[in-house]
Structures are given as structure tokens and as C-alpha cells.
Amino acid sequence: MAITDLDPTPLDERARDYPRVVAALDYLSRHWSEQPDLDEVAAAAGLSPFHFQRVFTRWTGTSPKRMVSALTHATARQLLVEGASVLDAALETGLSGPSRLHDVFIAEEAVTPGEAKRGGAGLVFTAGVAPSPFGSAVVLIAPKGLSGLAFADPGEEEAALADLAARFPDAGTRRDDRTAREWVERIFARGPGRDALPLALYGTPWRRQVWRALLAIPPGKTVSYRTIAEEVCTAKASRAVGAAVGANPVSWLIPCHRVLSSDGRLTGYHWGLKRKCAMLAYEAAMD
The missing domain is CATH 1.10.10.10 (Winged helix-like DNA-binding domain superfamily/Winged helix DNA-binding domain)
Known part of the structure; x- marks a missing residue:
């Protein structure tokens, strides 16, 4: 049997779609700051918007809109780290203003642009210790989600707390072991009813x-x-x-x-x- 007689496989589809996806990625790399819509990127790939959405998502594992958001977020965050204002970072990345940038940051890392710029300054984490399957669990909880989870052997809990807190030197902490225990119980819950836990990650x-x-x-x-x-x-x-x-x-x-x-x-x-x-x-x- 010739190779061409075989039924198409997911690998065949990805190989076939490669030129279209490369064209789209090249277009996005040059025009993402213009915040292109689906129709514009699909045209660059030579496909209808509906077909392109399916091809791009199947090949990259993410949507074109999500890719633009990720590129926008990464550049805006770097601008904030370098000292730009939230307004300047929004306009520099092609957004209409701080509210649009706020939405991008919440979607990408569950923190606001201002919180990302401050690197934790002004935040107050809830910190605590609770039992877990792997020894004492040590948690740091930000207002928008879990920011730290570590484990410690008996007698090493305070050192583990200090180690986690040191990653956010500009933030404050308050001790609440009861809240920590509630979070740890949710983390290690099993079964289909398990809660989806929000993460608030601060990093490059x-x-x-x-x-x-x-x-x-x-x-x-x-x-x-x-x-x-x-x-x-x-x-x-x-x-x-x-x-x-x-x-x-x-x-x-x-x-x-x-x-x-x-x-x-x-x-x-x-x-x-x-x-x-x-x-x-x-x-x-x-x-």
C-alpha cells in the first residue's frame, strides 16, 4: 500500500497545516501590536475565519485571540518592569487604554497591571501551615488566588514559610492556619467535584x-x-x-x-x- 493510500492521521493534518500556521505566526509576529482580529489573521493564512480558527487551534493548542493576548501581555509586562506607566504600556501594545490592559493581565496571570508592576508591593498574603499527604503544607494566598505552596518536615515549617515569603520581599503576610487548612483540603480533594483553584503567579x-x-x-x-x-x-x-x-x-x-x-x-x-x-x-x- 502506498503512503498516499493511507487514511489521514493527526500527524498528516499537522504537516498539511504547517504552511498556513507559519504564515499566520509570521503575520502575528509583525502585527500583533495592531491587535488584529480573526478575519485579518485568517486572510494572512489564506483561509476562511471559521476554517482558520480550527486549523490554528488544532496545530498550536491555543486560539489566535489567545496568542495575541499572550504576546501583548509579555511585552506590556516587560515595559512595566522597565518603568513604563500602565497607560503607556497599554498604548504601546496597541490597546485603547488601561482597562483593556487590565483585562489582559487578569486573563494571563490573575493580577492587575499595577500589581505586576509593583512585584507584590502593597499586597498582603495570607500565610499558614496545614497537614498534607507530603508533610506540612505551607501556603501563601494572594487576594486573587494561591501564590505559594511548599512542603516541610516537622520542625521546618517556619523556615519554609520564610523561604516562600522571601520570594515576595515587597509584600506583607498575615498568619491564618485555619484558612491555610481550608485551601490544603481543596488542593488535595479527589473526585469529579474537585474545585478549580485560582492561581496568582508573580514571575517573569x-x-x-x-x-x-x-x-x-x-x-x-x-x-x-x-x-x-x-x-x-x-x-x-x-x-x-x-x-x-x-x-x-x-x-x-x-x-x-x-x-x-x-x-x-x-x-x-x-x-x-x-x-x-x-x-x-x-x-x-x-x-
């Missing part, structure tokens, strides 16, 4: 890109640092990916424990390799 665009890649690793599966690097950038960025994985402030929910070295060894877990091994075994037992 690069780190958040790596953390999003970690979220895509299914429970019970592991990948290498190299695989993550290839997904978000290039295999040559494995060391930078390792640093971003190590800086992950939300253990377990952002599953950095599922990342192994290229030879399959358990390496580089901030909260201890024995705990990393226990997490992988716990997930395997849940399947």
Missing part, C-alpha cells in the same frame, strides 16, 4: 511560560528538562528551564515534580528528592 514572562508547560504534563507522567525546553524554546535552553522549574512557587499544582533529568534520575527538587519520589508514587496510585 519566561518563568510563567515554563510553568504553563509544566501544567500540561499529565498526572502519572514524567518528562525531561530538555523536553520542556524544546516545547517553550529550544533544547539549548535546558539549563534556563531548570532554573525556572526550580523557582516554581506552587508545588504539586504546578507539577515540577514530574520533571526528571535526561537519564531519568530524580534531580533538583526544592522540597527534597524523597518527597518528589513520594509525589510520583502517590500519583501512580491514584490512576
